Amino acid sequence: MSEDDLPEPSRSPGEDSGSQGAPAPEAGADPAPEAGAQENAGSPVGRGLSRRGMLALLGGGVAGASIGVAGTAAVVAATGSSGEPGAGLSYPFAGAHQAGIVTPEQEHLHFAAFDIREGLGRDDLIELLQDWSYAASRITQGLDVSARGAFDGGPYLPPDDTGEATGIAPAGLTVTIGFGRSLFSTDAGEDRFGLAAQLPEHFTELPKMINDFIDRGRSAGDLCIQACANDPKVAVHAIRNLTRIAFGRAQLRWSQLGYGRTSSTSTSQDTPRNLFGQKDGTANIRAEEPDRLEEHVWIGESQGPDWAVNGTYLIARRISMTIEVWDGVQLGEQERVTGRDKRDGAPLSGGGEFDEPDFAATDASGALLIDERSHVARVHPSNNDGIRMLRRGYNFTDGNDDQGRLDAGLFFIAFVNAPERFSVVHKNMARDDLFIEYLKTTASSVFLIPPGVSEGGYVGQQLFEAG
Numbered sequence: 229m230s231e232d233d234l235p236e237p238s239r240s241p242g243e244d245s246g247s248q249g250a251p252a253p254e255a256g257a258d259p260a261p262e263a264g265a266q267e268n269a270g271s272p273v274g275r276g277l278s279r280r281g282m283l284a285l286l287g288g289g290v291a292g293a294s295i296g297v298a299g300t301a302a303v304v305a306a307t308g309s310s311g312e313p314g315a316g317l318s319y320p321f322a323g324a325h326q327a328g329i330v331t332p333e334q335e336h337l338h339f340a341a342f343d344i345r346e347g348l349g350r351d352d353l354i355e356l357l358q359d360w361s362y363a364a365s366r367i368t369q370g371l372d373v374s375a376r377g378a379f380d381g382g383p384y385l386p387p388d389d390t391g392e393a394t395g396i397a398p399a400g401l402t403v404t405i406g407f408g409r410s411l412f413s414t415d416a417g418e419d420r421f422g423l424a425a426q427l428p429e430h431f432t433e434l435p436k437m438i439n440d441f442i443d444r445g446r447s448a449g450d451l452c453i454q455a456c457a458n459d460p461k462v463a464v465h466a467i468r469n470l471t472r473i474a475f476g477r478a479q480l481r482w483s484q485l486g487y488g489r490t491s492s493t494s495t496s497q498d499t500p501r502n503l504f505g506q507k508d509g510t511a512n513i514r515a516e517e518p519d520r521l522e523e524h525v526w527i528g529e530s531q532g533p534d535w536a537v538n539g540t541y542l543i544a545r546r547i548s549m550t551i552e553v554w555d556g557v558q559l560g561e562q563e564r565v566t567g568r569d570k571r572d573g574a575p576l577s578g579g580g581e582f583d584e585p586d587f588a589a590t591d592a593s594g595a596l597l598i599d600e601r602s603h604v605a606r607v608h609p610s611n612n613d614g615i616r617m618l619r620r621g622y623n624f625t626d627g628n629d630d631q632g633r634l635d636a637g638l639f640f641i642a643f644v645n646a647p648e649r650f651s652v653v654h655k656n657m658a659r660d661d662l663f664i665e666y667l668k669t670t671a672s673s674v675f676l677i678p679p680g681v682s683e684g685g686y687v688g689q690q691l692f693e694a695g
């Protein structure tokens with residue numbers, strides 16, 4: 229993608245950014261050529277990085293006097309010319325819903341949660357979200373985070389962009405930004421950003437489940453970013469650079485890498501396998517099912533509040549899998565635990581992978597073909613008031629423990645229109661599922677994913693304009 233395709237926006241001093249009360253970046257904060265007004269047309273986010281965003285890239289304030297010095301504004305566009313499969317694939321950042329939910333699931337994940345620095349207020353938060361939206365609108369198109377990018381800031385400044393994704397981006401990158409419950413009200417009831425009145429009534433925490441060994445340091449946070457791409461370096465580049473832009477305003481609380489999708493979110497995709505070797509994602513909600521998405525995934529008008537309509541809730545659970553134990557289990561037992569044939573993913577009641585399981589089917593002796601305590605039986609909608617979810621998880625392998633066992637598992641991500649609906653299914657699984665013996669959940673988070681960004685807007689704008 230060339231710079232002509234996605235020109236660098238610029239702003240005049242004092243120009244209204246469209247936000248409520250966010251300080252306007254100073255002139256030249258993200259330098260653009262003189263024809264700035266024309267360049268702004270068609271920009272996904274009609275502003276450059278704020279002065280603070282630029283300062284963060286410069287290392288917290290060094291060389292501040294140089295900020296207003298116009299660079300060449302020549303964007304080094306990463307065109308995906310490396311020849312890697314899918315390198316040139318790009319998804320728009322703007323839309324009714326955020327990307328990275330029904331987008332065909334990419335192969336790699338870098339997920340991060342952040343806490344806002346103490347003492348900062350509502351305007352700071354808005355400005356950070358504007359900066360992230362601006363940078364995300366660029367990197368998802370294969371551009372550097374700013375006009376000066378990796379190479380055009382001159383020899384005397386640290387480069388704005390760290391540069392490692394040049395030539396391989398955008399690789400289908402999506403950046404999905406979410407809000408933790410603590411953004412609205414802390415555990416101590418503090419309303420840091422004047423948002424407490426906007427807390428959706430459905431934004432609840434998950435109850436503790438059997439086999440939960442939750443590490444709070446790896447859970448929750450004020451904000452989250454899910455970066456998915458078909459190249460791992462592109463996903464990591466996104467989190468690295470957005471973290472850098474947030475320097476001094478929000479601090480990385482925890483992050484998780486994931487490799488190999490464990491679900492399909494489009495009928496165009498094959499069903500992948502998880503680390504237990506099972507086909508995973510067979511009975512998932514897919515992009516091509518708008519009615520199911522409306523019913524189970526997108527926050528609707530009847531659920532509200534208005535600002536959150538078309539958003540969703542992201543549930544993230546880091547589930548360690550005792551793979552060494554599983555690997556010693558007989559194939560027949562592995563299939564009984566799941567309720568599906570391991571080779572082709574078909575339900576044990578018969579048929580093909582995508583045929584509905586028949587939970588009443590029996591063998592000649594009258595025994596159920598699908599065990600009542602199998603995973604599929606416990607989590608199937610017929611056993612859970614019809615509740616479905618859109619699963620979009622990834623495998624992880626984070627080294628090993630001191631006994632030589634891999635620290636591996638599934639970074640489970642699901643999207644639902646109310647966390648309580650997830651809890652219904654999960655309680656059913658935690659209580660009886662044969663699977664539980666092989667799993668241990670070490671982190672758990674719920675984030676609200678606000679609706680999509682309009683052209684020129686920023687993530688969460690509807691919330692801040694709601695009051």
Ligand code: HEM
Pocket residue numbers: 502504506507508509510511512545547549566568603604607608609616617637638640650653654657667
């Ligand atoms: C490491 C943990 C887990 C593994 C390895 C796993 C694996 C699987 C497998 C192999 C299937 C069958 C294929 C498919 O339809 O995708 C499945 C289905 C499913 N899983 Fe899990 N799962 C895990 C955790 C969870 C959790 C925590 C939930 C949420 C409570 C969940 C909800 C579901 C649902 C809703 C289905 C589809 C059921 C249906 O409609 O037939 N899974 N899972």
